[in-house]
Amino acid sequence: MNTGAQATRRDRVYCEKSQINIYRELAGIGESGRKSAAGANAAPFRSLKEVFLAAACLGMRTGKQIPLKQREDLAMLSYFNDHQDMAVLRSIAIAATGQIEVLGDVNQIVTIAEEYANGGFDELKRAAWGVALPLQRVVELFLGYKSEIPKVPQE
Amino acid sequence: MRDRIRDLFKECDADVQEVLAKVLDLEWARLSLEKPRGIIDEIKNIVDAQAGGDENET
Amino acid sequence: MKLESMRLYNFRQFYGEQRIRFSVDKKKNVTIVNGVMGAGKTSLHRAFVWCLYGEWDEQTRGQIVNKRAINESPLNVKVETSVQMVFTHAGERYTAVRTLQVVKTSESTWQPLGESGLSLTKITLSGQHETIRNAQNFLEFILPSSVSPYFFFDGEQIDEFVKPGHETKVKSAVRNVLRIEVLERARHHLDAVARDYQKDLKSRASGRLQLLLVTKEGAQSELDDAQKRLEELRTEKGLANKQIEELNERLRQIESVKEWEEKKRGVQSQLQSCEKTRERIWAEVKDLVNRSYVQMSMPVILKATKLLDEKRERGEIPPGIREQFIQDLINRGECICKRPIIEGSPEHQHLARLLQRSVSTYLTNAVVQCAGDLRSLAANTGDTLGQIKERMVEKAKMEDDIDAYSQELTDISQHLLQFDVEEVRLLEKKRKDHQDRLYSIIGDIGRKEERIEVLHRAIETSQRDIEKAQVTEKRARRLQKSLSLATRAHEAVDRMCDVFAADMRKRIQTEAKQIFQRLVWKESQFQDICLSEDYSLEVLDRWGLPARRELSAGERQVLSLAFIIAMARVAGEEAPLVVDTPFGRLSSAPRQSITKNIPELLEQLILFVTDEELHKQARQNLEPRIGAEYELRFDQETGSATVAQLN
Numbered sequence: 001m002n003t004g005a006q007a008t009r010r011d012r013v014y015c016e017k018s019q020i021n022i023y024r025e026l027a028g029i030g031e032s033g034r035k036s037a038a039g040a041n042a043a044p045f046r047s048l049k050e051v052f053l054a055a056a057c058l059g060m061r062t063g064k065q066i067p068l069k070q071r072e073d074l075a076m077l078s079y080f081n082d083h084q085d086m087a088v089l090r091s092i093a094i095a096a097t098g099q100i101e102v103l104g105d106v107n108q109i110v111t112i113a114e115e116y117a118n119g120g121f122d123e124l125k126r127a128a129w130g131v132a133l134p135l136q137r138v139v140e141l142f143l144g145y146k147s148e149i150p151k152v153p154q155e
Numbered sequence: 156m157r158d159r160i161r162d163l164f165k166e167c168d169a170d171v172q173e174v175l176a177k178v179l180d181l182e183w184a185r186l187s188l189e190k191p192r193g194i195i196d197e198i199k200n201i202v203d204a205q206a207g208g209d210e211n212e213t
Numbered sequence: 214m215k216l217e218s219m220r221l222y223n224f225r226q227f228y229g230e231q232r233i234r235f236s237v238d239k240k241k242n243v244t245i246v247n248g249v250m251g252a253g254k255t256s257l258h259r260a261f262v263w264c265l266y267g268e269w270d271e272q273t274r275g276q277i278v279n280k281r282a283i284n285e286s287p288l289n290v291k292v293e294t295s296v297q298m299v300f301t302h303a304g305e306r307y308t309a310v311r312t313l314q315v316v317k318t319s320e321s322t323w324q325p326l327g328e329s330g331l332s333l334t335k336i337t338l339s340g341q342h343e344t345i346r347n348a349q350n351f352l353e354f355i356l357p358s359s360v361s362p363y364f365f366f367d368g369e370q371i372d373e374f375v376k377p378g379h380e381t382k383v384k385s386a387v388r389n390v391l392r393i394e395v396l397e398r399a400r401h402h403l404d405a406v407a408r409d410y411q412k413d414l415k416s417r418a419s420g421r422l423q424l425l426l427v428t429k430e431g432a433q434s435e436l437d438d439a440q441k442r443l444e445e446l447r448t449e450k451g452l453a454n455k456q457i458e459e460l461n462e463r464l465r466q467i468e469s470v471k472e473w474e475e476k477k478r479g480v481q482s483q484l485q486s487c488e489k490t491r492e493r494i495w496a497e498v499k500d501l502v503n504r505s506y507v508q509m510s511m512p513v514i515l516k517a518t519k520l521l522d523e524k525r526e527r528g529e530i531p532p533g534i535r536e537q538f539i540q541d542l543i544n545r546g547e548c549i550c551k552r553p554i555i556e557g558s559p560e561h562q563h564l565a566r567l568l569q570r571s572v573s574t575y576l577t578n579a580v581v582q583c584a585g586d587l588r589s590l591a592a593n594t595g596d597t598l599g600q601i602k603e604r605m606v607e608k609a610k611m612e613d614d615i616d617a618y619s620q621e622l623t624d625i626s627q628h629l630l631q632f633d634v635e636e637v638r639l640l641e642k643k644r645k646d647h648q649d650r651l652y653s654i655i656g657d658i659g660r661k662e663e664r665i666e667v668l669h670r671a672i673e674t675s676q677r678d679i680e681k682a683q684v685t686e687k688r689a690r691r692l693q694k695s696l697s698l699a700t701r702a703h704e705a706v707d708r709m710c711d712v713f714a715a716d717m718r719k720r721i722q723t724e725a726k727q728i729f730q731r732l733v734w735k736e737s738q739f740q741d742i743c744l745s746e747d748y749s750l751e752v753l754d755r756w757g758l759p760a761r762r763e764l765s766a767g768e769r770q771v772l773s774l775a776f777i778i779a780m781a782r783v784a785g786e787e788a789p790l791v792v793d794t795p796f797g798r799l800s801s802a803p804r805q806s807i808t809k810n811i812p813e814l815l816e817q818l819i820l821f822v823t824d825e826e827l828h829k830q831a832r833q834n835l836e837p838r839i840g841a842e843y844e845l846r847f848d849q850e851t852g853s854a855t856v857a858q859l860n
Contacts, residue, residue, distance in 0.1 A: 044499065044502060045502075045503060046499075046503050050503045050506070053506040054506050054509075056506075057506045057509040057510045057513075058509075060510065060513050061509070061512075082586075083586050083589070084507065084586075084590065087514075087583060087586035087587055087590055088506065088507060088510045088513075088514065088590070090517070090583050090586075090587075091510065091513050091514045091516075091517035091518075091583075091587055092510070092513055092517075094516075094517035094520055094521070094583075095513045095516040095517045095520070098520065100520065100521060100524055100529075100576075100580055101576065103576060103579040103580055103583055104575055104576040104579055135495070135498070135499055135502065138502055139498060139502060139601060139605065142502065142505055142509060142598060142601070143598060143601065143602060143605075145509060145598075146598045146599075146602070148512070149508060149509065149511050149512065149598065150511060150512065150515060163709045163712070163713060164705055164709065167701075167705045168701065170698060171698070171701050171702050171705055174698060174699075174702045175399070175702055175705060175706065178399050178402070178403065178702070179395060179396075179399055182395045182398045182399050182402070183354070183392070183395050184350065184354075185398075186353065186357065186392065186394060186395060186398075194402060195402060195405055195406060195409070198402055198403065198406050199406055199409070199410075199695075202406060202695050202698050202699045202702070203691075203695050205698060206691070206694040206695040206697070206698045207691055207694065207695070
């Protein structure tokens, strides 16, 4: 199929509205930009982008793709660097649709990622939200997946 | 020192910056007084003037 | 502010008029005023603050008016005392004159005629003058009275900032010089203004809005209490720390316990080092966690790569058939072999199908790029999860070490609790009690901070809801706007208050360290200077432990001086340093170092010295920078002092 000119090109990434507070907590951000009491140091993620990427990966692993009901602004797409962050999102889109054509549609790539992030969010929340040492729990969560990751011969 | 303090608020909204510039000047001028009388009302005037600035109401 | 000259008239020991001109040269920025004890050095030094601020304590310093002048005066005739200072500030020249008039009422008594009066005049280049109204306020602007002790200071007090219990002095100095008070007042007042608006709005509002306002008020009230309690807890923490330090010190004095205390110190130092390492490891883990999503995505990346490879193998990328080529054929309605291609015909349909299947140029590029990126990611990602695992093992080991050291400390404490000297047992018990209390306070502080955070968020949410609530009444609408603005302004200042103070503290710390290192004369075993959150000025040894106690008297004085100069530099204060008996308590080494280095660090330096203070090497060091020198001469017969210029 031909892809013509893109429909209004997405420049933002969204999450489910009900999730935004927890997203912020996981990134150590208060509502007015104020750092949380435990300090940004205690939060497991550096920024909202990293939370999103982690959630998207987890969603992909568990195969949960859930469309957003009510969108909340999360981050600018420009924060995602092209050769790494976006590459991962593209791979999610390709793996999810089985189609390479999706690469021509940024909107679709982002939407798919958002839906997987929505699906993976619960696991992240369960692990990390409202607990002491959330970073510890995230480490345990990730290391739990370690054995499932194929070793790739390094260059 | 005054300039340094002013710089702190460069990233705030324009109307907040306006208010703060005037309030800080006021505070600076009254710094030697232990309890500067009437300063609350003066600050209110500053805020009202800035907030009511674009009002078209009478 | 740069001082140009001073004129005394019947001031203290100085009968009649005495003048002194200070050096304003950039290179030769030092003015020396020599005088033996009693010649009027201290009086002259205090003349500055009397002139500028009217500060004079007759009880401790004696009367201002020259005795001889009063003596010589007939009864009921005014006698005047004055000090005039000429100075420049921000490119303008000013004259400040403070005058006190007294009248002799009998041979042995006199009465002042009112308070002393200050007049301030600006002198323009063309010789015109302009009286400054509100002279006192204006001077407060230039050099506030609260800050003046750090610029007009008594050398005898030189180590004030490092004496035990100095934190209050340091805090007060930093806050004054940096005008932190301005921000804090603004914060406090804006908060009061916002609350006033809120109260007003509440009385006009109805229904939902009222409820929201009540909720917000409730949270604010709880927040006030929580913040107050937090302050108290922090004070208690400081106190507990001090008490523990004192007990440690006392234990160290006891001979039989010295060895144990040394051991304890060693273990504490190890413990601190382990804790620092653990923090570093944790930071690395966090960094790795944030990067590990790539490795976590590896199954997906490989699946996508496989798909892309399959497409390539099938010849779909790059496209075996060019889109443009097919489009051209369809448009021409004719094949390259000249066969016609009619719309609707099987040939036309076939071409249309091919066109649908072919991949556009944009997509081709995207695919090629993506394949490249994914391959690169797969090859170069590395085993971040493996690294995390390794760090966690390291961290666990560090935690074992920390546990072991903590246990050692507990063992030492236990040993001391059962020591055969009763005093030791008692001291250790007290220390342990304070330590336990300290942990408990720290826990409370943590909880309070969290609660405060929660309350801040609740208040912010309330405020947003309040702003959204429908307000129909005109006046109420305006109030709401003002409330919103005042609230935002308050929040901005609130955020800045702590940030500003912390930032300035860091800068003073850095500056003080540089200056201290310049001034200190021996290869320093002091690694760092620390100005902590609670305004404790500390020097750290090479193990990062507080070493203020190990400083010699001279080093302490230099530290104090370094701090003062650092403050002035950070505040951007262009003010002279006027010191009375700067070297009275210094031994040779610090004196050398200061005389060699200080003039470079300041705009203007005025020293009041006795001849004993400034001898040989110290004098030699200062010599190239001396721009003016005076001597105070006291005449025993007349009981008066005069100022004589020496160069």
